[in-house]
Structure formats: structure tokens, C-alpha cells
Amino acid sequence: MLEKKTTRLRRIFESDRTELMPFGVMPIHAQMAERAGFGSFHISGGISSWWNGLPDVGLMTRTEIIDAARRIVQATDIPIYCDADTGYGGIQNVRKTVQDFIAAGVAGIHLEDQRDPKKAGGQAGIALVSDEEAIGRLRAAVEARDELDPDFVITARTDGYGAGGGGLEEALRRGKLYRQETAVDVIFYEGIRTWEEVRYLLSETPGPTYAIASPSYAGPTPSVDELSKMGQAINIVPFILPAIQEPWKLLLKVRDTGELAPIDEYNARLSDFAGTDEFAGWGDGFVKPSYQEVRGLEERFLPADQQRDYDTIHD
Structure with a gap:
């Protein structure tokens, strides 16, 4: 217990x-x-x-x-x-x-x-x-x-x-x-x-x-x-x-330049961490219940035609 x-x-x-x-x-x-x-x-x-x-x-x-x-x-x-x-x-x-x-x-x-x-x-x-x-x-x-x-x-x-x-x-x-x-x-x-x-x-x-x-x-x-x-x-x-300081600096750059390139560059740097312990974002590591737990609940209690598709990636 x-x-x-x-x-x-x-x-x-x-x-x-x-x-x-x-x-x-x-x-x-x-x-x-x-x-x-x-x-x-x-x-x-x-x-x-x-x-x-x-x-x-x-x-x-x-x-x-x-x-x-x-x-x-x-x-x-x-x-x-x-x-x-x-x-x-x-x-x-x-x-x-x-x-x-x-x-x-x-x-x-x-x-x-x-x-x-x-x-x-x-x-x-x-x-x-x-x-x-x-x-x-x-x-x-x-x-x-x-x-x-x-x-x-x-x-x-x-x-x-x-x-x-x-x-x-x-x-x-x-x-x-x-x-x-x-x-x-x-x-x-x-x-x-x-x-x-x-x-x-x-x-x-x-x-x-x-x-x-x-x-x-x-x-x-x-x-x-x-x-x-x-x-x-x-x-x-x-x-x-x-x-909070990094997002604030980015916002000031966008204001001063009128360009979104600083945000794109920042997001690109973040994507390099995806899948590692250094990445903090949405996903099973940061939500409760996890997506896997939600999926398991649906598989146990919903008819198959009502279960959401978690596998297909649409172009």
C-alpha cells in the first residue's frame, strides 16, 4: 500500500x-x-x-x-x-x-x-x-x-x-x-x-x-x-x-524585426531534443493519464468502431 x-x-x-x-x-x-x-x-x-x-x-x-x-x-x-x-x-x-x-x-x-x-x-x-x-x-x-x-x-x-x-x-x-x-x-x-x-x-x-x-x-x-x-x-x-526569459526575448525579436524566423529557429532547436530526456513537451511523459492509458481504456470499454485511430498518420 x-x-x-x-x-x-x-x-x-x-x-x-x-x-x-x-x-x-x-x-x-x-x-x-x-x-x-x-x-x-x-x-x-x-x-x-x-x-x-x-x-x-x-x-x-x-x-x-x-x-x-x-x-x-x-x-x-x-x-x-x-x-x-x-x-x-x-x-x-x-x-x-x-x-x-x-x-x-x-x-x-x-x-x-x-x-x-x-x-x-x-x-x-x-x-x-x-x-x-x-x-x-x-x-x-x-x-x-x-x-x-x-x-x-x-x-x-x-x-x-x-x-x-x-x-x-x-x-x-x-x-x-x-x-x-x-x-x-x-x-x-x-x-x-x-x-x-x-x-x-x-x-x-x-x-x-x-x-x-x-x-x-x-x-x-x-x-x-x-x-x-x-x-x-x-x-x-x-x-x-x-x-520565461527565453520566450520573452524571442517575442521582442519578432516585434523588432517583423519576422517569424527567430521562432522557427527556436522550434527547430527544440525538435532536436524530441525523444530524449532533455525534451519537455506534450506526450506520455507529461500527461496523466498517458495516451497509452487512454487508449487502453477505450480498448477495454468501447466497441471497436468507436475507438479512436491512434496509428494512422495522415499526409
Whole structure:
């Protein structure tokens, strides 16, 4: 019998080795991660907003995020971990958020201590709720978790580092407070500037913990071995952001030249990878159910004259 996805995600966070966790926003992104051999996938709230043409200021609703997450869950067999912002409202909203994510098949979420309306991590002007409100928010989430699936992972994210009046010690104070006063599973420090600061936070925080270091300040990411020694539970892999730049450059070339040759050349280069592990496109490796599974279902249950022709190639 297969282990539950929530249990598998919990084991990832409890492991002594850092898990590299690709993140994105679409089923194809998660399928790419799964096919590449990664054991989990993270749905980014910020990129979800951007992908829908919105700024990351809490405009996407719980329903929109959970509907997107459900499609990603159904498209893959690996545990899905999702950004749940502040829980989308008051205590009752937080409780409903956990219930709905569990019902959608998501394996875990992180909840932050920002005041609504929230901002993207690392932006200026971030404000936090009081200690008491943050603790109540997390306790409500944990209670909902324990009623439905105790293995569902609840992560407490603190923006104490970048909030007004905050800093390294405020982030640490909040992280340790949430660990002591709630039964959350993981502590997550957002927007840290340097890897030295990450190392300090990880060393001072008991239990599964991770931090996101700002690429603009922190410099190169340490190796997995180094991250594991630091105590980093997971490290996100934001492969979607650089991937969008190539199509953007192509679009600018077409605009400037009025010619489609750059697109033709790009597609020709892609076709060279077809049939190899380096090709990411439509086909049985990236769809679920696969074309072969669809064909098998039709052969088992449809009369022969109603089965689609998958073999004939028409000129």
C-alpha cells in the first residue's frame, strides 16, 4: 500500500538531508519536477499571482489557489506543498483553508504572520500581526489538521526579518515563539539577506526549519551537502523564473524585426531534443493519464468502431 502523500511530505521535512523542491504554478511544472526525479513540488503564491497577471498583494482568493492546487495534485504522484498566504481571513477562514487544502489532496501548506492586506516577501512596508494573533492563527490551523489528517504539514512562516521594526533577531524570536506556543511542524524564515544569517537562524531554531535567502544579496546557493549540514529542511528551486526569459526575448525579436524566423529557429532547436530526456513537451511523459492509458481504456470499454485511430498518420 502506498504511503500517504502527507506522510511522505512529513518525512521530507523530518529528514536530515535537504530536499530540493522545485516550485511553480501549473500542472506541467509539477510534472516536469516529477519526471526529473524530484520527490515533491511547491506551489508559489507569488508566481501564481504573477502568472494570473496580478501583483503579489493577496488578490488571489482561497478558491482560486485551491482550484489550481487540485489540478496540480491530480496531475502528479508526488506530494504538493502550497503557499497559503495568511490563511485568507480570520480564524474561521484559516480553519476552512486547511480543510479545503486537505480535501484537495495537497500535502502541506505554509501560513504567514503578515497583516492583511499582505505583501510579497521582501517588499518594503510589510506589517505583522501581534504575537497573540499569529499564535491563534496557527493554533486554528493545527486543530483543523489534527481533526482531518495529523500528517498534513503546517508550516509557520515569519516575515519578521523584513517587516517594519523587524530584523534578524525579531525573525528568530517569532520563529522560536511559534515553535514553543503551537504544534506547527515546520518554521520558515522569509526574505533573509545572507547565508550566514540563514545558518544562524537554522542553528538557533529547534525542529524542521528552512529559510529563503534573497538571491540579490546572498550570492550563490550552497551545495546540498552544505545546506544539509546547516540544517535546511528544504530548498526551493525556482526554475520557472529563468525559463520565461527565453520566450520573452524571442517575442521582442519578432516585434523588432517583423519576422517569424527567430521562432522557427527556436522550434527547430527544440525538435532536436524530441525523444530524449532533455525534451519537455506534450506526450506520455507529461500527461496523466498517458495516451497509452487512454487508449487502453477505450480498448477495454468501447466497441471497436468507436475507438479512436491512434496509428494512422495522415499526409
